[in-house]
Amino acid sequence: MADPKDDVDHVVAGLSLEEQVELGVGEDFWHTKVYPGKGVPALVVSDGPNGLRFQGASHEHAVHPGEAALATCYPCSATVAATWDRRLAFDVGRSIGSEARALGVGVVLGPGLNIQRSPCCGRNFEYYSEDPLLAGEMGAAFVEGVQSMGVGSCIKHFALNSQEYKRFSNDAQADERTMRELYLSAFERVIKLAHPVMLMSAYNKVNGTYCSDNAWLLKDVLREEWGFGGVVVTDWGGMHDRVAAYEAGCDLAMPGGSHHQQRRALSAVKAGLLDPELIHASAARLVRLALRQESLAENSPAADLIACHTVALQAAREGTVLLSNKAALPLVAGQKVALIGSMARSPRYQGAGSSHINCRGVSSLLACEPTWTYAEGYDEDGATSEVLLAAAVETARSADISVVLVGLPEKFESEGFDRASMSLPEGMLRIVHEVCAASSRSVVVLLGGSPMELPFADEADALIWAGLGGEACGEALDDVLRGVVSPSGRLAESWPIRYADAPCSGFWGKLHRDGQYREGLYVGYRYYESAGVPVRFCFGHGLSYVTFEYAQLSVEAGGVS
Structure with missing residues (x-):
């Protein structure tokens, strides 16, 4: 040969x-x-x-996805x-x-x-x-x-x-x-x-x-x-x-x-x-x-698109992180659920820029649960109004539990520019505060590809980070909320309480001419643990619905080797 x-x-x-x-x-x-x-x-x-x-x-770059x-x-x-x-x-x-x-x-x-x-x-x-x-x-x-x-x-x-x-x-x-x-x-x-x-x-x-x-x-x-x-x-x-x-x-x-x-x-x-x-x-x-x-291209079989979607669904399920839970999840059969937020209808499921995919269809939580009572809450940019706010509060009051979806709109994170802050849009913050106050129980789901400041963290009965879950994001989130699967995701990035706590916050971004890596090795958990800086959620954090108990332990006398 x-x-x-x-x-x-x-x-x-x-x-x-x-x-x-x-x-x-x-x-x-x-x-x-x-x-x-x-x-x-x-x-x-x-x-x-x-x-x-x-x-x-x-042969050209297609601007529109x-x-x-x-x-x-x-x-x-x-x-x-x-x-x-x-x-x-x-x-x-x-x-x-x-x-x-x-x-x-x-x-x-x-x-x-x-x-x-x-x-x-x-x-x-x-x-x-x-x-x-x-x-x-x-x-x-x-x-x-x-x-x-x-x-x-x-x-x-x-x-x-x-x-x-x-x-x-x-x-x-x-x-x-x-x-x-x-x-x-x-x-x-x-x-x-x-x-x-x-x-x-x-x-x-x-x-x-x-x-x-x-x-x-x-x-x-x-x-x-x-x-x-x-x-x-x-x-x-x-x-x-x-x-x-x-x-x-x-x-x-x-x-x-x-x-x-x-x-x-x-x-x-x-x-x-x-x-x-x-x-x-x-x-x-x-x-x-x-x-x-x-x-290698001489034999190019067609892709199994059903199998591809199954992989996307599995990745979205396993990448979902349960951040906190005061016994609000999983949802119980028969509960009257209020679903709040336009991201429940039109989810943020992927990033913007060169990675943007023209997919065949996207599942939403609202489509998966059409019997839940829905309120828009805010528009696609995260802005709310007195009318939207009042409707969301009324919907929450009439339910046993509210599920609120908020996150980073596409214009907040993308290739080509950096985020101005870790904050969510003001309209979303108002919705979360008001709905949590009006609800018997409340679950807040976060959609986005990076950490966010969460001033309402203690107000919600459960917090979930669903990331950017791809085309199967709605199916995956529904499975986690209802307990079809137990959440098993663990954070791969630390979530500081506020942006000012990040080790590079003082010399990173638009105010600085060059990228000065003054923090050296102290990035993420290396910094927070070494400097004793508290975080909202630490690297590797994640809860599940599963509990373990050890019982009837015994040790046999037989010497130690």
Whole structure:
């Protein structure tokens, strides 16, 4: 049997230096260059941390989510992490991989492995945890699942991409120990355990150098220390210096665009400023991946969409966290239930930005429980009125128990911007206070991908965090409320009482020119426990309906070994 390396070497040898440089730039938004007469197929990539955002044959970026192909929407990574279940993360990855393969996608752009440094990072929902071990284990399982279907996985965003504000120019300034023990650790674990075929560099700088040009990150650490042999791709539009990128080991600039960078690289070779062997090696990595994915795509069975939905439902169930419970849950058969809040009708079930999925349908709690008495409470932005408030209070008074759904509207957390605070909209806060006061018993359900300030925590008889539960969020929440399943989720991120308690709150965000990681290793629970700062809910917190009792214990005398 021929050595695959020989095929790659043969193909690369048949390409001119100019063609090899062109190969390192995307043909368009979702395809790499193709040289059909020279044995180089196109590689198709697609967004996909919590489902496939495939734009079909389109060569452009579809701004409206409805322009993407229909796909299963799974819970976001922050919710999947709350399951603490590697097997479930694998199943999510495998299901996404099956849908990708059926549509001819060669590489899924996910998962995101950045650490949840600040509770107000707009993209926290897309990341697993504040803890690098948990993020690495869940990320590795996801990658293994995707790649078990013959589809490649691209881990991102390498590295220290912990804020959305000024993400194209922010300089993340951190010491080496902090980087290695926290912000690089999950990437290292995933690379060594799961062997992803691709890695995406972040937009930002790290200690003065853009990630796509950063030789310490990409060459010294990633390739030489960790042994990564796959393709390094920029985030879209994130190439800054093609010559420096080749020297650092960055292979692919996405998407297609100006030829300026290619001309600059060729001029550098002619001037003796860039070793052409670096271009050859980069082209070989791209050809190897394209050939691998082409051979695997020859047999692309249809995805089992019923099985995919079942995985999404299971992940949403197991990622639901029971935060507190004063014997209000599970609901008892025959109770008259008031259902309050427009999110019960139109749930917030996924994040915004490049991860937004065009799913086939979304279950809501109201659709699952049409006999419960419903009141809107607030509008889609979380604003209420005296009319909406009065109707919600009257509905609550006439019921045995009220279930109130509140959370972060889409405009509060998304790729591209950070949250201004941890607060819920004022209208939602009014609804919760008034309904809890008017109800015999009250349950508050929180929808969103990151922590929230909860001034009403002691007023509710039960609190649930349902995260961003994907297309099956309503079914899953209904099962938990009624006790069909016992909640088993555990928080993968600490919930501070207020934003000011977060360790980076004094030097993170819009008021600061660069990303100064002054807190060092003291992120999340490391800080709260070390500094003795109380939190609303600690890392790993979660209750269930199950109780255990030990009885009739006995010890037999027989010596101790």
